[in-house]
Amino acid sequence: MSEERSGANILVESLVKQGVEFVFGYPGGAVLPIYDALFGEERIRHILVRHEAGAAHAAEGYARSTGKPGVVLVTSGPGATNAVTGIADAFLDSIPLVVITGQVPTALIGSDAFQEADTVGISRHCTKHNYLVKDPADLAAIVDEAFQIATTGRPGPVLIDIPKDVQIAMAAWHGGPAQRRQRYAPRTQGAIEEIEDAVAMIAAAKAPVFYTGGGVINSGPRATALLRELQAKTGAPVTSTLMGLGAFPADSTDWLGMLGMHGTYEANMTMNQSDLIICVGARFDDRVTGRLDAFAPNSKKIHIDIDRSSINKTVPVDLPIIGDCAEVLQQILDVWGDRKPQDLTAWKDRIDTWRQKKSLSFPDNRDAIMPQLAIQRLFALTKPKDPIISTEVGQHQMWAAQHFHFFSPNKWLTSGGLGTMGYGLPAAIGAQLGNPDSLVIDIAGDASIQMNIQELGTATQYRLPVKIFILNNEWMGMVRQWQELTYESRYSNSYSDSLPDFVKLAEAYGWKGIRITRESELDDGIQAMMDYPGPVIVDCCVHNEANCFPMIPSGASHTEMILYGDSVAGTMDDEAKALV
Amino acid sequence: MMHIKHEAEERHVLTVTVDNEAGILAKIAGLFTARGYNIDSLTVADITENHSVSRITIVTHGPPSQIDQIHAQLERLVPVHKVVDLTERGPFVQRELALIKVAGMGEKRVEALRIAGVFRAKPVDTSTSSFIFELTGAPDKIDTFVAIMRELGLVEVGRTGVVGMIRGAGEA
Structure with missing residues (x-):
């Protein structure tokens, strides 16, 4: 039975068919027909953000914490361009989003019409795929394909740009399965020879290490379970990228902590001295490898990745396996059978000597709260509630990665690839909607939190009990730290002048505000935050000049880490300064 | 530095x-x-x-x-x-098409036409003082022809860019 519906109506029905619970959006002229179709719609809940960047990040937080795609709806022109940062963020961190943008009517495209922007052009290189819809008859198939592309293979954002006339025009709607093209079919399993080679390499390794990334989380909970199973059978220690935290439990004796620029000494030394790196769903990012020609010089490398373009992009590998992490780990486990690994005692003894460095330790301070201590206490007190943590970007993010510990996937939401300040608050809002019974905390800095501070209103409107824990050091701390290390402490524009009173700001939005200024108030403040049933900002005033260590300075190798107590202030040569 | x-x-x-x-x-x-x-x-x-x-x-x-x-x-x-x-x-054929306009009188004009014959370039437009040659071939052949024409009154060159295909019976 076929009937005629408007494009806007077909869109809404198509979203319902995809099982969409929430649409994060902001109305405007070019999406009014869609908003009208959503009026009184009870099958989809629209979450009104305060800025379109907030919509995209909230959808990311929802997606990352639930494993389901996030959906964004914004208007043409500024609505779309404001969302671009979040789309680019999702592209670099492989987060499944479907972004619907309104466009000026087809006849006005290209005429510099009011609120016109070339959204398809602007988003071309920060989406996995994008569409300009020219006929409402194509819409059902496009939405269906968009969800498939966003959620399969290497996940990512897909954008659908819909001109206003296409939203209003009528087309046949039959309610049955959409007749979409069958053209996107990513490879998910490795070839059997590759799997056999991988098993032989792992079985022969005397100093192996698992280097895992966001791909394990994206692949789903099965990948996490299989990683743990394979690790138990092979005994190899595990390190993870920022994006992969939670795939392997942080209380395991074989957990090394995060690797890379602010990773632990033991993780980076283990990578450097290993004879085999088993990379699962990570991409040898520059924040991980440090100086490329000194990266793990004596190791063979197996690289499991669903995206062929990640293979050999920066680091040449010995055995690439293109496939989904869960599928390939299952294949390896099947071939592994009852094999026994090499005796790794000597290797683990060496790793223990690196652990003795206690690279995450930091000095006591009587006068001010050390930010690392604040994170440690936050972790200790909230651990029984198994919280979801989002972050902004900067020192606080790295301290959270180092001192908060994760035991299961989808609990850690952070902007890794793009490094977007302002990600954490909207991401926490999205995560809270997807996980209404969870404790969701945005660990923030005083500078980052101001980048999407307007989203306080969104949490108030939907009665979301999200918590913001600000490590307030009155600086853009990471910028200040780099200026101290590489520009002889010339602190150019990194001081957070004219900070708002965060407690009063919280109260202005109907939140609770708590200020912590002394170590003795820390536990009570955190407890009060947890006990309050609504949203809370904790303004935790910490030591202003604490630095984030350990650190591999730019242009240095894994063996050249700076630890607390090393002399660091100074400058660098131009080659090092030129690196990001 | x-x-x-x-x-x-x-x-x-x-x-x-x-x-x-x-x-x-x-x-x-x-x-x-x-x-x-x-x-x-x-x-x-x-x-x-x-x-x-x-x-x-x-x-x-x-x-x-x-x-x-x-x-x-x-x-x-x-x-x-x-x-x-x-x-x-592996071995493949690459071809591009070029249009080359040459203007001149007397001996240069005759020489341009003679060399076009050597390269199997086809005159597709003629006036009393000019030719447009159409030439198909691998890029280096066209490069060579254009270099010679430069001395004989080259006015303008248009090239399509390369189209390529693998040799032999199979599809690439």
């Missing part, structure tokens, strides 16, 4: 089979600029009866690791069906 370093580069000819949809050429050309790859030439036309599929031939140059990345990045685009690196795959 820091200086920019350069790596040894190779020339590669790639053919890319794509869905013939709006924006696909911008997607591919934009991928090259966004990631800092080089395009020496790019040709595109649809090749199926119903105009649904196009074939793009791209000539690029770069270090071998970058050529491999270009291949992988192209394959990552949803509308791309197939990417073949002809240079990698």
